[in-house]
Amino acid sequence: MSTPLNLAAGTPSSAVSPVSAIGPIVGLENLRKTYQMGGTTVTALSGLSLEIQAGEYVAIMGPSGCGKSTLLNLLGCLDRPSGGRYFLGGQDVSGLDDDALSAIRGARLGFVFQSYNLIQQLSVVENIEVPLFYQNCPEEQARQIATDLARRVGLETRLDHKPFELSGGQQQRVAIARALANDPLVILADEATGNLDSASGREILGIFDDLRRQGKTLIMVTHDVEVGERARRIIRLRDGELESDTCH
């Protein structure tokens, strides 16, 4: 698991600007998000500003309803902020349209979900290939990358298995391999160990540690303190506002 990935996963769409070498990899300026619920306006995030440098391992923590999921959706370009600005790799992505956001997700971001979110009818290697497919990566190259990644997460003997034939920990390893397939700027993990027993959870956290050592930027949402402690930096949210931002 030591060889760094070098891949040219197709040409990124024109909506994706080249990564700027200077400045933070994630920059939030007064980011706000409000929802209309019935007649009332609910504020999920009220003016959040922070910066995350390349190679950081950040845990976002806080009680339920503090805005963690909202922040993750915004960071993942799955949702658009109601106000403020979001710079990803130096590019302002807060005002982009749906297709451009899709392109950003495909080229710059990797997701690891709590419930693995593998596509059930596809095999392990095909699941890892999905992001490459949307980057118009040639089939043979995609197969090569996916096979390499499966080996990196220790699933080289399970390439043609379907997700339901794997244990939870194995499924989450497939999901991590999939998140790495497009060589993203940032890996976003949402309660990645939440559904796992402690042994499998430790295994996954071990993989995250390895990724950090390789220089990957990781942002993890969790409310498990023990999991959070593994990260170098912990950002705590409360009621849609930054409560604390500590490094250790």
Next chain:
Amino acid sequence: MLAIGEGASFKAQEIIKTLGSQNILLRSQKPGEEEKVTNRRDNYVLEYGLKNEDLKRIRNTIPGVETALPARVVRDYVWNITVRVDVDVVGTLPEYPIVRNHPIAMGRFFNQADLDAAESVCVLGKEMAQKLFPLDEPLGRDVRIGDNYYRVIGVMELRTTGSFSEGNLEDAGSASRDRMFIPLETARHRYGEVLFRRRAGSSELERVALHEITVKVVNPQDVIPVADAIKDVLEKNHKKKDYAVVVPLELLKKAEETKKIFNLVLGSIAAISLLVGGIGIMNIMLANVTERTREIGIRRALGARRQDITTQFVIEAVILSASGGLLGVLLGVLIPFAVSHFAGMRTIITPGSPILAFTISGLIGVVFGLYPALRAATMDPVEALRHE
């Protein structure tokens, strides 16, 4: 369905071809109410039908008529020693084979000289020739009708669907009867004007000058107006409707008309089935999209644009409908085959129709798959990912 339709219309066209699209057929026909006329010999003689005057009038007064071919048709037995065949003896003119588009298989048809001399010569139909002379050549042999002998000088080509022209307006029994041809003058001498016809339980005499007149028109486009003119002339000179006018071209048009209606009905049924099938596909795809909401969310998170999702689900719908189409084409080839085999109906599969059917089924997939696919594409990724 198209195959059966094509088969039916092909058969109709073939029949029309044997009658000749440039021809108009006039036939004597017993009038509705049988009005008996007493003649000098105190016998009841029924007099009806086309007369020699009608022939002259048609020949002389109606423009655009190329030939008017008269014929006397008498049902009689033809003997070869002990073999007997029940046929229609047709007294006619030498032009018959050309006008009726009925070629000669061997020997020759009688000529003008035979006609003028009222020779006792005859041309046999193919079928009766085989029945009368199963083993040897009919040419040069003699056949007997009543007390008279006729020398066989020719045999006609087999007429496969010609029975239509004979069976169309006369009684069904004559449909299968073969025709034997003798010169018109000979027929006049032998049979005279008054015919004796035996019927079940009774017998009657009837006077019919000409049984058939075949009118050939110079220009094919004049057939209908000439037919109308003939109808007018006949109407003026006949008190009763004792004749029938058959225009093969009109039959052809009727056949085309029937085919059009047939195709329209079949087309509507097909259209309704396509609509129902399409709605079925839409329903399945909508259920499919709902069931796979989470997959859609995952794909969106991994970089799929709305367009990618739309394409994916439209392709799935097309695969669904096209496989249905393939099955349909397979059945569409097998069923006409079975219909031809078991029901004896003629079916023709035009090469375009399976291709058309397959293309349409694919298009149905696109049309009815588009709405579910668009619904899938416009889902909010966050909502879709949260979906259980």
